[in-house]
Amino acid sequence: MMPQRVRLQYEAATLHPTAIVGCQVRRVPEGSTERYTRWINSLSPEQLYTQVYTSHGPTVVMPTWFCSRDWFLKVGQFDEGGKGVPEDLLFFYQSLRLGGSVIRVDECLLVYRYHQNAATHSVLEETIWILRVDFLQERVLSQWDSFTIWNAGKQGRKLYRSLNPTNQKKVRAFCDVDENKIKKGFYTYEESKERPKPKIPILHFRDASPPFIVCVKLDMTGGVLEDILLSLKLTEGKDYYHFN
Structure with a gap:
């Protein structure tokens, strides 16, 4: 760590x-x-x-964490369940x-x-998925009467199937840019x-209504997804949340 970190x-x-x-980090090896x-x-x-x-997990990466001991003890320390337990995500x-x-x-x-x-590779993707879906339902979907899932493909459908029955009924539509999916009309x-x-x-x-849960990977479309969201004048944290 850098001399001024503490x-x-x-x-x-x-x-x-x-x-x-x-804090911000530099990765080794470079790239x-x-x-x-x-x-x-850059968040x-x-x-x-x-x-x-x-799916990236905590928005400040765990090796950079710094907090008071009082807060650490109040939150409840780390889950010591061992290999395969995402203790950083649970604590966060x-x-x-x-x-x-x-x-x-x-x-x-x-x-x-x-x-x-690294230990992070021992955590199953499905374990993280379940935790993320539960937290999304608890913090966001419980506050919404209805919403649209942005992505009619594999990830969007998986999210729909993972929701509890109450939140499944809140899904008014899927939306997509893929004409082949749109032509199908329904999932x-x-x-x-x-x-x-x-x-x-x-x-x-463009025919769908917010709020959206966006199930498209960030930083993978050459900025197209991000530009579309900007063009629709949507506010992150109000009109949409990223899930992938």
């Missing part, structure tokens, strides 16, 4: 005693997890809260539940080494025990 993060934590304080690193370092203060549901979500804040010192204060044997939930089986309309994104 001082700068301590100063931030003193001002925000119920915060998890992170490791390029998209992830760019995400870690706005608002996005530190709005993007907590994405619980901190938010208790009203904790998230802050990033915007200086590179940590060299974050990448290696293939039929074949696994449903309801009769008739639920049929969810598939619309072009």
